[in-house]
Amino acid sequence: MRLAVVGAGAVGRAVADLAGEYGHDVVALADSSSAAVGEGVDVEAALATKDDTGRVGEHDPEAALEADYDVLVEATPTTLGSAEPGFGHVVSALERDRHVVLANKGPVAERYDDVRAAERESAGSVRFEATVGGAIPVLSTIADAGPGQVTAARGVLNGTANFILTRMAAEGLDYEHVLAEAQDLGVAEADPSFDVEGTDAALKCVILANVLGDGGYTLDDADVTGITDVPGEALELAAEDGRTIRLIGEVVGDRVRVGPRLIPEHGTLAVSGTRNIVQLETNHAGRLNVSGRGAGGPETATAVFSDVGRLPPLE
Amino acid sequence: MRLAVVGAGAVGRAVADLAGEYGHDVVALADSSSAAVGEGVDVEAALATKDDTGRVGEHDPEAALEADYDVLVEATPTTLGSAEPGFGHVVSALERDRHVVLANKGPVAERYDDVRAAERESAGSVRFEATVGGAIPVLSTIADAGPGQVTAARGVLNGTANFILTRMAAEGLDYEHVLAEAQDLGVAEADPSFDVEGTDAALKCVILANVLGDGGYTLDDADVTGITDVPGEALELAAEDGRTIRLIGEVVGDRVRVGPRLIPEHGTLAVSGTRNIVQLETNHAGRLNVSGRGAGGPETATAVFSDVGRLPPLE
Numbered sequence: 001m002r003l004a005v006v007g008a009g010a011v012g013r014a015v016a017d018l019a020g021e022y023g024h025d026v027v028a029l030a031d032s033s034s035a036a037v038g039e040g041v042d043v044e045a046a047l048a049t050k051d052d053t054g055r056v057g058e059h060d061p062e063a064a065l066e067a068d069y070d071v072l073v074e075a076t077p078t079t080l081g082s083a084e085p086g087f088g089h090v091v092s093a094l095e096r097d098r099h100v101v102l103a104n105k106g107p108v109a110e111r112y113d114d115v116r117a118a119e120r121e122s123a124g125s126v127r128f129e130a131t132v133g134g135a136i137p138v139l140s141t142i143a144d145a146g147p148g149q150v151t152a153a154r155g156v157l158n159g160t161a162n163f164i165l166t167r168m169a170a171e172g173l174d175y176e177h178v179l180a181e182a183q184d185l186g187v188a189e190a191d192p193s194f195d196v197e198g199t200d201a202a203l204k205c206v207i208l209a210n211v212l213g214d215g216g217y218t219l220d221d222a223d224v225t226g227i228t229d230v231p232g233e234a235l236e237l238a239a240e241d242g243r244t245i246r247l248i249g250e251v252v253g254d255r256v257r258v259g260p261r262l263i264p265e266h267g268t269l270a271v272s273g274t275r276n277i278v279q280l281e282t283n284h285a286g287r288l289n290v291s292g293r294g295a296g297g298p299e300t301a302t303a304v305f306s307d308v309g310r311l312p313p314l315e
Numbered sequence: 316m317r318l319a320v321v322g323a324g325a326v327g328r329a330v331a332d333l334a335g336e337y338g339h340d341v342v343a344l345a346d347s348s349s350a351a352v353g354e355g356v357d358v359e360a361a362l363a364t365k366d367d368t369g370r371v372g373e374h375d376p377e378a379a380l381e382a383d384y385d386v387l388v389e390a391t392p393t394t395l396g397s398a399e400p401g402f403g404h405v406v407s408a409l410e411r412d413r414h415v416v417l418a419n420k421g422p423v424a425e426r427y428d429d430v431r432a433a434e435r436e437s438a439g440s441v442r443f444e445a446t447v448g449g450a451i452p453v454l455s456t457i458a459d460a461g462p463g464q465v466t467a468a469r470g471v472l473n474g475t476a477n478f479i480l481t482r483m484a485a486e487g488l489d490y491e492h493v494l495a496e497a498q499d500l501g502v503a504e505a506d507p508s509f510d511v512e513g514t515d516a517a518l519k520c521v522i523l524a525n526v527l528g529d530g531g532y533t534l535d536d537a538d539v540t541g542i543t544d545v546p547g548e549a550l551e552l553a554a555e556d557g558r559t560i561r562l563i564g565e566v567v568g569d570r571v572r573v574g575p576r577l578i579p580e581h582g583t584l585a586v587s588g589t590r591n592i593v594q595l596e597t598n599h600a601g602r603l604n605v606s607g608r609g610a611g612g613p614e615t616a617t618a619v620f621s622d623v624g625r626l627p628p629l630e
C-alpha cells in the first residue's frame with residue numbers, strides 16, 4: 001500500500017522508517033510545517049532533513065493530504081474536543097475514498113460518531129488499533145471475538161503512571177521523587193499531566209467504550225482520577241495485605257472510569273514498569289488478557305502496520 | 316455462513332449450539348456414525364437425539380461432507396501421523412472450493428505442507444485458531460504482527476498439566492495424588508497421557524512452528540518431555556528460590572521443545588490452574604502476551620467463530 005504519513009513525531013517517524021520492511025511505500029510524510037511528497041519518498045533523507053532543519057520537506061504540509069496514497073496514517077498529536085486537525089485529516093482521506101489508520105486518539109475518542117458517519121459515505125475504512133495499548137492487539141481481539149461478545153474491558157493503559165506507581169511500591173519513595181526519576185528517564189514528559197492525571201488512559205477507555213457500545217462516548221463521559229495524590233503510605237499499607245495500587249481503566253455497562261485501584265500485587269493486572277495490559281470479559285470464552293508494550297515509536301508503528309495489513313485493496 | 320460441523324464432541328456441540336448467536340446456520344452436524352443434514356438443522360433436537368441414542372441424525376456421516384455449506388468446521392478428535400480422517404475432511408472441503416476451520420490439530424501439526432498445497436489449489440481458505448490455545452487469539456496475533464516479525468513463541472499450552480503442577484506446588488502433594496484429583500474434577504482424562512506426557516502441548520508448538528516458519532514441521536521434530544516424573548520435592552526447592560515448575564512449550568529458531576521448566580513463581584508465564592498463556596517475541600514490538608482459557612467447548616468454539624468471521628465470502 002502507498003502510505004501518506006501525517007505527523008513526524010516518534011510514531012510517524014517509525015512508521016515511515018519501517019514501511020519498506022512491511023512492503024509498503026511512503027508517498028508523503030508531513031510534519032506540522034512541511035511535507036515531503038513523491039512516488040517513493042526518501043524517508044531516511046527526509047528524517048535527516050528534519051533533524052537538521054526542523055522540516056521534513058519542501059512542500060506545504062497540506063500537500064501530503066493531496067498526494068496519491070491508499071492509506072493516510074494519522075499520527076499527529078492527540079487533541080481533545082473537536083479533535084482538530086486530526087479529525088479534518090480523517091475526513092479529507094475518507095472524502096477521497098481512501099483508508100485511514102489512526103495513531104491519534106482524538107478523532108475516535110472525541111468524534112467517534114462523526115468518524116463512523118464519514119466512513120459510511122466512503123469507500124475507505126478507518127482503523128485505529130494503535131490508539132489503544134500501543135503494540136498490544138486489543139481492538140483486533142475485540143473485533144475477532146465480536147464486540148457484542150465482550151461484556152467488560154479493564155486494564156493498565158498508561159505506562160508512565162504505571163511506571164511511577166511500580167517504582168513507588170518497589171522503593172518506598174513518594175510520588176514527587178519518582179516523577180522526577182521518570183522525567184529523567186524520559187518515561188514522563190516535562191509536563192506529565194496528560195499521563196499522571198489519567199487523561200491518556202481515559203481516552204483509551206473512551207475509545208474502547210465506543211467500540212464495545214458502537215459509539216456515543218467522549219472524554220466527558222469518563223470518570224477520571226489520576227495518581228498525583230497517591231501517598232507512599234497507601235502503597236506500604238497495600239503491600240502488607242499482599243496488594244498494590246495501580247491506575248486502572250475500566251469499561252463495563254455504560255460506565256467508563258479511570259482511577260487508582262487496589263489490586264493483588266502478584267495478580268495479572270499488576271504488570272510492571274511501562275507495560276500495559278487489557279483484560280476482556282467475554283460471554284463464552286471467560287477472561288482474555290493481552291499485554292505488552294503500550295507505547296513507543298516502533299511499538300506503536302507495529303499496530304499501524306497490523307491495521308494496514310487488514311485493509312481491503314481500493315479500486 | 317452455512318456451517319457443516321463434523322465432530323460432535325465438546326467443541327463440535329458448542330459450535331453447533333452457538334452458531335445462531337453468531338449469525339450462522341448449521342446445515343450439517345456429524346458424529347462418528349451419523350449426520351443430521353438440512354437447510355437449517357435443528358441443532359437442539361439433534362443434540363438431544365445424540366444424548367438419547369448416541370447418534371445425531373438419520374444420515375450416514377459422509378452426508379455432512381456432501382452438504383451445501385460454506386465452511387466445514389472440522390472438530391473430530393486429533394489424530395497423529397496421517398491425521399485421518401481429519402485430513403481427508405479438509406481435502407474434501409477444499410476440493411469443493413469451500414472453506415475449512417479446524418479445531419482438530421492433526422492436519423496442521425502433522426500434514427501442514429499438504430494442507431497448504433491443497434489450499435493453494437482451492438478457492439477456499441483454511442484457518443485454525445482453535446488448534447492453539449483455545450479461546451486465546453494466538454494465531455490471529457501472529458498474523459497481524461506478520462509471522463516474519465515474530466522471532467519466538469513460548470508458553471503454557473496444556474491446561475491439564477498446568478493444573479497438576481499448580482496444585483502440586485500449592486499443596487505440597489505429589490504427582491499421583493494431584494492427577495487423581497484432576498481426574499475426579501474432569502480436568503484430566505481417564506487416560507491422561509496425551510496431556511501429561513506433553514503431546515498435546517507439543518502439537519500446538521508444532522503448529523506454531525509451521526505458522527512461523529511457513530511449514531516443514533511435524534510432531535517428530537519436537538523434543539518432548541512431560542510432567543510425569545516431576546517430584547514434589549523439586550517444586551519445594553523451586554519455591555525456596557522464588558520459582559516454580561511448569562510445562563513450557565517453546566518455538567525459537569528451528570527448535571520446538573516442550574518440557575518442565577523453572578520459571579519465576581510470580582512471573583507472567585506462571586498462569587494458574589487450567590489457564591494457558593502464549594508469549595511472542597517480536598522484532599519491533601518487544602514481548603506480547605496473550606492468555607486465557609485454553610480449552611473447553613464454548614471457549615474453543617469462540618475461536619472457531621473468530622476464524623469464520625475472517626473468511627471471505629465464496630462465489
